[in-house]
Amino acid sequence: MSIGSAVRTDQLFPIGEVPPVGVVPKQMYAWTVRKERFGEPLQAFQVEIVDVPKPGRGEVIVCNYAAGINYNGVWAGLGQPKNVIADHGKWGDAPQPFHICGSESSGIVYAVGEGVDMVKVGDEVVVIGVQADYNCPVVKRGDCPVLSPTFRVWGYEANWGAFAQFSKVQQEQCVPKPTHYTWEEAAAFSATGATIMRMLTAYSEHHIQEGDVVLIWGGSGGLGTMAIQIVNYFGGIPIVVVSDRERAELCMSLGAKGWINRSEFKHFGPLEQGYKEPRQYKAWLREALKFRREIWNIVGERKNPRIVIEHPGENTLPTSMFVVENGGMVTICGGTSGYIGTVDLRYLWLGQKRLQGSHAGGRQDYFKTYDAINQSSIRPYLSKIIEWEDLAQCHQDIRDNQHPGGNMAVRIGLGAGK
Structure with a gap:
């Protein structure tokens, strides 16, 4: 089912509520960064109402239930060391005047684009932050996508990140959610877990x-x-x-x-x-x-x-x-x-x-981590779970080195915490 054939609604859903699976609203709430607001997180991050993007070939729309929080959100807000808005269009997507941060999430697949065969509507997934052109010769010969010249970090170098009710991602980013993890745990372990797994085993x-x-x-x-x-x-x-x-x-x-x-x-x-x-x-x-x-x-x-x-x-x-x-x-x-x-x-x-x-981890590193999780008691240490309205302040705390250790997540969709 593509978003064109999915049920559409003009209703704007409050944070914490979601439409029925497969029903994609026209608009959504998102924390955005714009070039004219580059600076400290409290200045850079603002909530806006934006259109829900449509998936292209091989792409998926995920309803985010929770999202992990990483330092790259601070970098994106500062506009340093790179201007994330200037990267828009570099990967074939239409340029946008705003950027949605967030490089890992957990949620449910709500719509799929043409050619998607790895996931289906209704799947509970973790969204990992690695994007690449999977037709790239480097990737096709079996190397990790992070070695490809087309590699980019979703939610940082590529738009439509996790700090929104819905995200547009590549199907290769969608991997199974550990069934015994909460939505917040599932949203906040892939970036650190797959990175460490790659450092130890690759x-x-x-x-x-x-x-x-x-x-x-x-x-x-x-x-x-x-x-x-x-x-x-x-x-x-x-x-x-x-x-x-x-x-x-x-x-x-x-x-x-x-x-x-x-x-x-x-x-x-x-x-x-x-x-x-x-x-x-x-x-x-x-x-x-x-x-x-x-x-x-x-x-x-x-x-x-x-x-x-x-x-x-x-x-x-x-x-x-x-x-x-x-x-x-x-x-x-x-x-x-x-x-x-x-x-x-x-x-x-x-x-x-x-x-x-060593930089990030691809699907193969995630699945090694996933297997380890299912065979042991490994769980992410969640030092803090924040509410939607506190996201800018949380990034400011990270910037000021006033945040706790461990991993952090933000609640977004229905069922967070369950």
Whole structure:
């Protein structure tokens, strides 16, 4: 059934109410960003009434019941590091003067476009944030879509994101909702879960093995709380780095085998020019050795991490490359402390270590995560579930670093919380 043949209604439904499955309203409520409002989230985000888009070939209309909240909403509102409005039309869609953020959601398929054969109207789905041209040679040869030059992040580089009553997505973005998850849990685990799964399993000889020590920076955050559980699922030893005891206790409750308080060390930051001077190098090395000794104390033997889950970047990369075991891998998916990284190449080449970039996760990474969820007790740590009207304030809190750790979700459609 396409939206052209679906039942249409001119009724505008309030947030929290939805039409019968298969009935698509002409208009909807959406949190939008516009170029003239670029700036802080409280300025950039506003609720508007906009037309529900029509699906093209291979596209689906999903009624969003809940949506996950990520930092890319802050970036979109700022218009930096890229102008998301300027990207409109780049992927063949009609340009719009507004942008709807949100890169993961859960909901029900309400209409399908021509050629859709992966989902049907009425399916309960998780919508993942990876979009690409699936006729691209890179994708067709079996590589992950994130490696394709056509890859873009839905709700950030591509419009019609999750912060609306309805979204237009590719059918490949729709994957089964874990039946035992709430709508909010289902909306808030795919971005972090699939990202971590890719970091741990996608890189051939560095696939996590039972008994591997895995160092996890930012253990109490959305990525960290999923990483702890997924490392345990594979029989690894998750060790987290956090900033205080309260965050450490959260990580330990999720299965971390130990924690390191980063505030007790003085060597973090990029390697400055003076690092080449013997006295400064020795001062840095003294702290790095103390950090490594903390790992050994937790493990109970002189065993270094085989994998390091990196995302702070600038401040932590030198330490990660130092402590990872010879032949091990530092896999990095961000740069929250800065993206100009420095590395002492002696540790890289002499230890035959690997620095691996990793970005998001595709369908195959989601299904690995889905299988792990169904075979274990893995659940996203939802630190906060917010109401629709609080979405702009929530992004402002993220911008001001006043948000809790873990994952967050916003309620949108009927049945949220059930």
